Amino acid sequence: MSQYLLSIDQGTTSSRAIIFDQRGAIVTSAQQEFTQFFPADGWVEHDAEEIWESTLAVCRQALKNAQLPASSIAGIGITNQRETTIIWERDTGKPIHKAIVWQDRRTSATCLALKQQGHEQAVQSATGLLIDPYFSATKVAWILDNVEGARQRAEQGELAFGTVDSFLLWRLTNGASHKTDATNASRTLLFNIHSQGWDDELLRLFRVPKAILPEVEDSAADFGSADAQWLGAQIPVAGIAGDQQAALIGQACFKPGMIKSTYGTGCFMILNTGSEALASTNRLLTTVAYRLNGEVTYGLEGSIFIAGAAIQWLRDGIALISHARETEAMAQEVGVEHGVYMVPAFTGLGAPYWDPEARGALFGLTRDTGIKDIVTAGLQSVAYQTKDLIHAMEADGAGKPTTLRVDGGMVANNWVVQFLSDVLNVNVDRPAIIETTALGVAYLAGLQVGVYQSLDDISLLWHCERHFSPEMSDDLRNDLYKGWLKAVERVRTID
Numbered sequence: 001m002s003q004y005l006l007s008i009d010q011g012t013t014s015s016r017a018i019i020f021d022q023r024g025a026i027v028t029s030a031q032q033e034f035t036q037f038f039p040a041d042g043w044v045e046h047d048a049e050e051i052w053e054s055t056l057a058v059c060r061q062a063l064k065n066a067q068l069p070a071s072s073i074a075g076i077g078i079t080n081q082r083e084t085t086i087i088w089e090r091d092t093g094k095p096i097h098k099a100i101v102w103q104d105r106r107t108s109a110t111c112l113a114l115k116q117q118g119h120e121q122a123v124q125s126a127t128g129l130l131i132d133p134y135f136s137a138t139k140v141a142w143i144l145d146n147v148e149g150a151r152q153r154a155e156q157g158e159l160a161f162g163t164v165d166s167f168l169l170w171r172l173t174n175g176a177s178h179k180t181d182a183t184n185a186s187r188t189l190l191f192n193i194h195s196q197g198w199d200d201e202l203l204r205l206f207r208v209p210k211a212i213l214p215e216v217e218d219s220a221a222d223f224g225s226a227d228a229q230w231l232g233a234q235i236p237v238a239g240i241a242g243d244q245q246a247a248l249i250g251q252a253c254f255k256p257g258m259i260k261s262t263y264g265t266g267c268f269m270i271l272n273t274g275s276e277a278l279a280s281t282n283r284l285l286t287t288v289a290y291r292l293n294g295e296v297t298y299g300l301e302g303s304i305f306i307a308g309a310a311i312q313w314l315r316d317g318i319a320l321i322s323h324a325r326e327t328e329a330m331a332q333e334v335g336v337e338h339g340v341y342m343v344p345a346f347t348g349l350g351a352p353y354w355d356p357e358a359r360g361a362l363f364g365l366t367r368d369t370g371i372k373d374i375v376t377a378g379l380q381s382v383a384y385q386t387k388d389l390i391h392a393m394e395a396d397g398a399g400k401p402t403t404l405r406v407d408g409g410m411v412a413n414n415w416v417v418q419f420l421s422d423v424l425n426v427n428v429d430r431p432a433i434i435e436t437t438a439l440g441v442a443y444l445a446g447l448q449v450g451v452y453q454s455l456d457d458i459s460l461l462w463h464c465e466r467h468f469s470p471e472m473s474d475d476l477r478n479d480l481y482k483g484w485l486k487a488v489e490r491v492r493t494i495d
Helices: 048-066 108-116 120-127 136-146 150-155 164-172 200-206 243-250 308-317 326-334 371-395 414-424 436-449 455-459 474-491
Strands: 004-010 014-020 026-033 073-080 086-089 159-162 179-181 215-217 235-242 259-263 267-274 285-292 295-304 341-343 361-363 403-407 427-431 464-468
Touching (some): 004 048, 004 164, 004 436, 014 048, 026 048, 048 164, 073 164, 086 136, 108 120, 150 159, 164 179, 179 235, 235 243, 243 259, 243 267, 243 285, 259 371, 259 436, 295 371, 308 371, 326 414, 371 414, 414 474
Parallel strands (some): 004 073, 179 215
Antiparallel strands (some): 004 014, 086 159, 259 267, 285 295, 341 361
16 A cells, blocks of 8 residues: 655645655655735735645645655645635636635724624634634625625525635545535634534624535545546545644644644644643633544644744845845844844734734834844744743643744744743754644544554654753843833734
């Protein structure tokens, strides 16, 4: 039997395909960036057709790079930018509007009105989430309300909604499969994480017709098969998970109390809470970590909207750097005490503040401030935001972690990971494979098709590449973080 697994990792700024062998080692990969659209302040869109085309291109490129026939792939796993919302025609598969990205804040007023009407407690109780533009529900309603005839067509069953995983699955299966998994469903504000089904009361509240919703499966399941026309052979799609839950799986955080943090476009920390859906009183999210064989494992999550995107802005927005790899040497030269703070609230503040109207700012600029100071402040902002999340989790009753497992593109930067360990005052482990998001859905697909027999098998494949321990004094750590909190306070618009 074939032992290769193909992961589709459809992210916020690029689409990637990675082929893994049965040991979880990367055979080859391919990546392609795609266009970001910013049609108004706080609005972020993608072209769903470009997402599909880039995904198909990288899958084909990965197979070509590996010199493998499609028939050698045992299964496909799909992991995706979560909450990003696509609505398409069932008869043609054509999107009726650009994808509204998870970062998009256009429905802030709608969310504020719902909160003022007193709905947030009931919504949080059912979904584990807060009422926020981040999630899919108000994005769905916006498209239905702003595309002519869309709401009527949706109610008549002519349209389909999905997060990116569902849209890619629909295209791969030529419309035969309109499905998602429980992790992605749990991020829509429409899914009851306790009953594990679409919630009629939430659908009424957010004005979303049930007819457009996908079927919800376990994270390892029979999602259908990619048609042979796309990759050269019919391949089962056997695993799906939202990107952050996939990273939790790729990090083998299968025991309650284990915690990981992923540093990509945003930063997302998830604590495995086992069979308990731990309700947060500190504005963290209760989410489905994964669902296997019908059994749900829950997680407590903190979501930071801007992490690697801050470095991308330094590169593309104001051209202070030409490549992210330049930042490590800059930070090493500058050090941690330069007095500059960047609050990268470009699309609002995420957890634990949830302030959609906040905007980014730089503080502490002097005549001596240079490019390297600003770049270093951008790197440091990621660690400070992570500390915000750790504090919130501790306040929710989770013990302080002894070790944090990290992944994502940013953690290739040794300076960032050491500063993270210093600011958090915890040990940080970087795995041998930092592409844990893609690895996680490869594992899920492998479980479904029989490459792996259990989560214990997968746990044995995790290896630490480098261990980082705190080296900073308590006084310096506390002083730096106090400066961060002052900076955040100055950009907040709500308490």
